[in-house]
Amino acid sequence: xxxxxxxxxxxxxxxxxxxxxxxxxxxxxxxxxxxxxxxxxxxxxxxxxxxxxxxxxxxxxxxxxxxxxxxxxxxxxxxxxxxxxxxxxxxxxxxxxxxxxxxxxxxxxxxxxxxxxxxxxxxxxxxxxxxxxxxxxxxxxxxxxxxxxxxxxxxxxxxxxxxxxxxxxxxxxxxxxxxxxxxxxxxxxxxxxxxxxxxxxxxxxxxxxxxxxxxxxxxxxxxxxxxxxxxxxxxxxxxxxxxxxxxxxxxxxxxxxxxxxxxxxxxxxxxxxxxxxxxxxxxxxxxxxxxxxxxxxxxxxxxxxxxxxxxxxxxxxxxxxxxxxxxxxxxxxxxxxxxxxxxxxxxxxxxxxxxxxxxxxxxxxxxxxxxxxxxxxxxxxx
Amino acid sequence: xxxxxxxxxxxxxxxxxxxxxxxxxxxxxxxxxxxxxxxxxxxxxxxxxxxxxxxxxxxxxxxxxxxxxxxxxxxxxxxxxxxxxxxxxxxxxxxxxxxxxxxxxxxxxxxxxxxxxxxxxxxxxxxxxxxxxxxxxxxxxxxxxxxxxxxxxxxxxxxxxxxxxxxxxxxxxxxxxxxxxxxxxxxxxxxxxxxxxxxxxxxxxxxxxxxxxxxxxxxxxxxxxxxxxxxxxxxxxxxxxxxxxxxxxxxxxxxxxxxxxxxxxxxxxxxxxxxxxxxxxxxxxxxxxxxxxxxxxxxx
Numbered sequence: 001x002x003x004x005x006x007x008x009x010x011x012x013x014x015x016x017x018x019x020x021x022x023x024x025x026x027x028x029x030x031x032x033x034x035x036x037x038x039x040x041x042x043x044x045x046x047x048x049x050x051x052x053x054x055x056x057x058x059x060x061x062x063x064x065x066x067x068x069x070x071x072x073x074x075x076x077x078x079x080x081x082x083x084x085x086x087x088x089x090x091x092x093x094x095x096x097x098x099x100x101x102x103x104x105x106x107x108x109x110x111x112x113x114x115x116x117x118x119x120x121x122x123x124x125x126x127x128x129x130x131x132x133x134x135x136x137x138x139x140x141x142x143x144x145x146x147x148x149x150x151x152x153x154x155x156x157x158x159x160x161x162x163x164x165x166x167x168x169x170x171x172x173x174x175x176x177x178x179x180x181x182x183x184x185x186x187x188x189x190x191x192x193x194x195x196x197x198x199x200x201x202x203x204x205x206x207x208x209x210x211x212x213x214x215x216x217x218x219x220x221x222x223x224x225x226x227x228x229x230x231x232x233x234x235x236x237x238x239x240x241x242x243x244x245x246x247x248x249x250x251x252x253x254x255x256x257x258x259x260x261x262x263x264x265x266x267x268x269x270x271x272x273x274x275x276x277x278x279x280x281x282x283x284x285x286x287x288x289x290x291x292x293x294x295x296x297x298x299x300x301x302x303x304x305x306x307x308x309x310x311x312x313x314x315x316x317x318x319x320x321x322x323x324x325x326x327x328x329x330x331x332x333x334x335x336x337x338x339x340x341x342x343x344x345x346x347x348x349x350x351x352x353x354x355x356x357x358x359x360x361x362x363x364x365x366x367x368x369x370x371x372x373x374x375x376x377x378x379x380x381x382x
Numbered sequence: 383x384x385x386x387x388x389x390x391x392x393x394x395x396x397x398x399x400x401x402x403x404x405x406x407x408x409x410x411x412x413x414x415x416x417x418x419x420x421x422x423x424x425x426x427x428x429x430x431x432x433x434x435x436x437x438x439x440x441x442x443x444x445x446x447x448x449x450x451x452x453x454x455x456x457x458x459x460x461x462x463x464x465x466x467x468x469x470x471x472x473x474x475x476x477x478x479x480x481x482x483x484x485x486x487x488x489x490x491x492x493x494x495x496x497x498x499x500x501x502x503x504x505x506x507x508x509x510x511x512x513x514x515x516x517x518x519x520x521x522x523x524x525x526x527x528x529x530x531x532x533x534x535x536x537x538x539x540x541x542x543x544x545x546x547x548x549x550x551x552x553x554x555x556x557x558x559x560x561x562x563x564x565x566x567x568x569x570x571x572x573x574x575x576x577x578x579x580x581x582x583x584x585x586x587x588x589x590x591x592x593x594x595x596x597x598x599x600x601x602x603x604x605x606x607x608x609x610x611x612x613x614x615x616x617x618x619x620x621x622x623x624x625x626x627x628x629x630x631x632x633x634x635x636x637x638x639x640x641x642x643x644x645x646x647x648x649x650x651x652x653x654x655x656x657x658x659x660x661x662x663x664x665x666x667x668x669x670x671x672x673x674x675x676x677x678x679x680x681x682x
Contacts, residue, residue, distance in 0.1 A: 099413050099414065100413070108497060109417045109455050109499070111499065150411075151411055254675070257679045285645075285650075285651050287651070289455075289456060289459075291456045295456050300413070302413070302651070305651070305653070312643065313653065314643050315643045316615070316641050317482060320642065321682075322681060326682070
């Protein structure tokens with residue numbers, strides 16, 4: 001049986017007129033629904049209750065260093081936009097978290113662990129790249145061969161529901177097909193929706209997803225509807241122009257640690273850390289000691305950090321990565337080379353956020369190609 | 383030594399939902415310390431102290447070359463290598479600390495009876511056990527002697543199983559030498575080549591002056607059967623490794639201990655990466671052949 005046939009057999013149909021029922025059911029089932037919505041000129045994730053909050057008809061224009069939204073009242077599609085700056089990282093691995101508080105019993109300090117109790121999130125409208133990003137983060141935060149498991153992430157993850165919507169349009173910055181993360185969603189989500197002008201083809205990939213569609217008593221989708229939806233996604237995938245050649249990319253980068261290109265890109269890079277903040281897989285954090293004036297209330301927090309900050313590499317009285325070129329090299333080689341060593345996958349999912357949100361428009365795909373084109377060249381070391 | 387730094391914070395807390403507070407012993411986050419008492423403080427040099435703390439009940443025990451995270455509430459937390467061997471005492475743990483920033487200043491200001499937070503031990507260790515049957519060359523620069531001290535203690539207990547045994551130790555000045563009484567004791571040990579050098583002598587210094595690598599020609603060892611443990615400033619380790627390799631010590635028998643910014647100690651916060659390695663979890667002690675491709679790249 002061809003995979004598409006299997007997909008077709010189990011595909012259900014959710015009419016757009018019933019989409020509010022889905023939202024209502026998620027709330028009744030105890031979920032806090034986090035979906036795409038327009039705010040401050042971008043499509044972001046936020047809590048939504050009404051179908052009107054979904055950016056129906058909105059289309060984004062993304063280019064290196066540029067993001068614009070436009071509304072097309074004739075567009076019957078609800079999900080014609082690609083990822084905005086916010087990813088699920090914001091919810092699953094919040095930028096600031098308290099780790100413990102210090103209490104004193106007769107002068108003896110005691111660290112009281114703060115055991116987080118995250119909400120049951122239902123993430124709606126998640127794109128293939130972001131579904132993959134969660135799978136990548138699972139390896140970072142949970143699946144570390146017993147080394148380490150982040151309790152907040154693990155709990156939030158276990159409780160959450162992911163409803164993906166396959167992309168049928170792409171921004172100029174998207175390259176998910178190169179990273180194998182989209183636009184089709186085959187795993188990692190509980191429900192996968194594929195949009196038609198008046199309905200969604202719905203597939204369930206998990207028991208949690210099955211429970212939702214069963215409760216909604218969705219009818220099966222007609223084979224023609226399934227074929228139409230799949231065809232639209234396939235055609236869109238074929239139209240994606242931006243590409244990364246990932247052939248042997250780990251070794252390519254590791255043998256080019258002293259390629260002169262790192263200094264070239266550093267002439268433009270302003271080390272602002274935007275790319276790491278919008279990256280759905282960047283996980284680095286720093287720790288902060290927070291105390292009041294009395295010194296009695298002390299807590300320790302972890303806060304999202306970036307390898308572009310100079311102090312990030314502070315050690316033995318100096319900054320190890322003094323130059324911007326060395327920091328850019330760290331970021332890019334981590335995503336496309338050493339991430340494989342550490343977690344068995346690339347650290348990039350091809351969402352293109354780092355390209356769009358780079359204020360000077362540095363394009364990661366262009367940098368990778370430039371390294372490939374100058375493979376083996378050596379310059380002054382970074 | 384790393385000082386906790388405060389930097390990027392992209393907005394307010396996203397910590398939603400309620401919090402439940404539990405006792406730390408059971409389900410604590412791996413970044414949660416336990417508190418224990420300081421039992422002894424000894425000043426080593428003008429800026430360096432050794433602090434012994436009571437071993438907490440939950441502390442699993444350590445091996446030479448590993449480190450602990452020490453925490454002073456309200457100030458912060460730093461990685462400190464462990465300066466004592468369990469074979470000296472199972473009840474107390476020594477840390478030799480140089481005063482460089484706010485946290486280390488708070489640590490060296492602790493007195494007997496004060497509380498300090500600890501979590502650990504973390505990281506890889508010197509393979510003391512596999513030194514049997516080998517000549518052993520230990521090379522320490524400055525504070526790098528601290529994580530090597532427990533290795534030397536254990537090597538001396540293994541002495542009969544080893545070939546030649548040498549410790550080469552370099553400090554900036556005679557006043558910067560750590561563990562001076564112990565060095566004097568080690569000098570009396572038969573069949574233990576202990577050579578000490580300083581970068582700058584003083585009027586009453588009659589010993590060697592020069593960088594620690596200049597001591598290597600002064601010891602006898604059979605390179606092919608030598609295992610070497612090296613810790614000190616990176617520039618010193620580069621030269622020491624180069625010298626040993628040029629004499630024919632196999633690179634996989636040379637071990638170096640590296641330092642980077644460490645904040646979580648569990649391979650997670652990302653600061654200590656050197657190429658694919660997390661210094662905290664994969665290191666700090668590495669066989670040289672494993673780390674060489676990254677160790678030699680500047681600003682990696």
